[in-house]
Amino acid sequence: xxxxxxxxxxxxxxxxxxxxxxxxxxxxxxxxxxxxxxxxxxxxxxxxxxxxxxxxxxxxxxxxxxxxxxxxxxxxxxxxxxxxxxxxxxxxxxxxxxxxxxxxxxxxxxxxxxxxxxxxxxxxxxxxxxxxxxxxxxxxxxxxxxxxxxxxxxxxxxxxxxxxxxxxxxxxx
Amino acid sequence: xxxxxxxxxxxxxxxxxxxxxxxxxxxxxxxxxxxxxxxxxxxxxxxxxxxxxxxxxxxxxxxxxxxxxxxxxxxxxxxxxxxxxxxx
Numbered sequence: 001x002x003x004x005x006x007x008x009x010x011x012x013x014x015x016x017x018x019x020x021x022x023x024x025x026x027x028x029x030x031x032x033x034x035x036x037x038x039x040x041x042x043x044x045x046x047x048x049x050x051x052x053x054x055x056x057x058x059x060x061x062x063x064x065x066x067x068x069x070x071x072x073x074x075x076x077x078x079x080x081x082x083x084x085x086x087x088x089x090x091x092x093x094x095x096x097x098x099x100x101x102x103x104x105x106x107x108x109x110x111x112x113x114x115x116x117x118x119x120x121x122x123x124x125x126x127x128x129x130x131x132x133x134x135x136x137x138x139x140x141x142x143x144x145x146x147x148x149x150x151x152x153x154x155x156x157x158x159x160x161x162x163x164x165x166x167x168x169x170x171x172x173x
Numbered sequence: 174x175x176x177x178x179x180x181x182x183x184x185x186x187x188x189x190x191x192x193x194x195x196x197x198x199x200x201x202x203x204x205x206x207x208x209x210x211x212x213x214x215x216x217x218x219x220x221x222x223x224x225x226x227x228x229x230x231x232x233x234x235x236x237x238x239x240x241x242x243x244x245x246x247x248x249x250x251x252x253x254x255x256x257x258x259x260x261x
Contacts, residue, residue: 011229015236020246027253037257041237048233049226118224125218126225151178151185154217158181161213 015048018066026070033074043073056128117153124150184214 023044030040047069054069055061120138123129131143140146174182187197188211200207240246 011232012235012239015233016239019236019240020249023240024249024253028256031256037253045230045233045237049229052229121221122225122228125221126228148174148178151174151181154181154185154214155177157217157220158210158213161216 018048018051018063019044021063022066022070025067029067029071030074033078035074039074039077043070043077047073056126114156117156120146120150121153121157180210181214184211187211188215188218 023040026044026047027037027040030036030043035043047066050069050073051066054065116138120134123137124131124134129137131146134140134150135143135146138146138149140149183197197207197211201211202208241250
């Protein structure tokens with residue numbers, strides 16, 4: 001089992017524990033407030049993403065914070081009815097109207113930039129791993145080498161955007 | 174590092190760490206090529222963020238499936254189902 005698989009498995013176990021601990025309480029809350037089981041499942045998935053991202057920035061955050069996120073998301077959804085989809089709040093999120101293009105381009109980027117580049121970039125920019133940990137995880141001799149590789153991956157992805165001659169409007173905000 | 178990589182680093186510091194680069198700000202306004210590079214890099218960060226989310230979402234879906242299917246969780250699942258069946 002490689003390192004990535006181990007990490008994924010650890011992550012999945014972390015989420016299973018949260019399902020066990022909090023999903024019953026969240027489901028009860030949703031049921032009391034006019035929702036069904038599918039609402040509870042969708043909302044819990046969205047909440048887990050937000051909670052995970054919050055934990056990346058503040059590792060000491062208490063798991064109880066997850067229930068607060070669920071409550072807020074559900075209140076927001078009820079307030080915003082009849083809008084169905086809960087929008088995840090983040091500045092860096094690809095905008096809803098762009099998502100179809102993004103999903104398409106993301107998979108193309110990943111295929112072309114290579115799995116290793118994708119893993120390095122996600123580890124650094126999303127998972128917020130330090131350069132020391134990146135160097136260790138991907139077998140670089142120094143943090144300097146890891147930094148250079150990270151920028152090479154950005155360069156590669158940037159070249160791909162140009163190569164594919166994406167419409168200017170596709171990547172401009 | 175190569176010049177092109179230094180340039181990426183400079184744009185990154187400008188975009189992510191809000192490092193004030195008067196030179197880059199001016200170039201961004203005056204030079205279409207620099208403007209385009211900055212916008213592409215900004216877009217790439219949002220793509221990376223989305224890729225990260227997709228990886229996490231996969232783990233969450235695996236966890237949800239495991240939670241609803243694992244025998245030791247069935248008593249909890251039954252009580253959740255009863256909760257919603259009672260409603261309808």
